[in-house]
Amino acid sequence: MPVKSMEDLFIHTLKDIYYAEKQILKNLPKMAKQAKSPELKQAFEKHREETEGQIERLEKVFETCEVAARGVRCEAMDGILAEAKDVMEEVEDESVREAGMLAAAQTVEHYEISRYGTLIAWAQRLGMKEAQSLLQQNLDEEKRTDQLLTKIAEQSINQKAKA
Ligand SMILES: [Fe+2]
Numbered sequence: 524m525p526v527k528s529m530e531d532l533f534i535h536t537l538k539d540i541y542y543a544e545k546q547i548l549k550n551l552p553k554m555a556k557q558a559k560s561p562e563l564k565q566a567f568e569k570h571r572e573e574t575e576g577q578i579e580r581l582e583k584v585f586e587t588c589e590v591a592a593r594g595v596r597c598e599a600m601d602g603i604l605a606e607a608k609d610v611m612e613e614v615e616d617e618s619v620r621e622a623g624m625l626a627a628a629q630t631v632e633h634y635e636i637s638r639y640g641t642l643i644a645w646a647q648r649l650g651m652k653e654a655q656s657l658l659q660q661n662l663d664e665e666k667r668t669d670q671l672l673t674k675i676a677e678q679s680i681n682q683k684a685k686a
Contacts, residue, residue, distance in 0.1 A: 542594030632669040
């Protein structure tokens with residue numbers, strides 16, 4: 524798709540985060556299954572459910588733009604998730620692996636927070652009120668997830684991981 528205007532760029536970025544959310548949805552069950560710490564497992568399971576809702580909100584944003592909901596490959600998210608997979612497969616020590624998985628999950632959240640922040644600013648500029656509010660709801664959830672992961676890291680995972 525040629526990007527010529529702010530509207531085009533908005534749609535392109537929307538497709539990027541839509542793809543990213545779908546990849547995350549696919550990967551979270553694997554991460555939840557691998558997680559040994561009950562807090563981390565629960566955080567991944569909860570965020571899987573939230574991600575389903577986030578995808579639905581993104582589909583509504585596509586609707587408000589009268590554009591078919593379709594993703595466009597996001598190399599950044601593919602890379603982050605490939606690294607998460609490496610950690611899950613290659614780190615033998617359980618507590619160290621948990622610390623690595625948690626860090627990967629936070630990288631995912633930070634990517635999403637950055638994307639949603641940008642999309643919200645552009646939606647505001649383009650006068651897309653409904654899209655702005657839907658995207659804001661996704662951003663708020665990502666920020667809460669990020670905070671929860673920080674808490675789990677500080678209170679348990681990083682304590683347990685061997686020096
Ligand atoms: Fe998300």
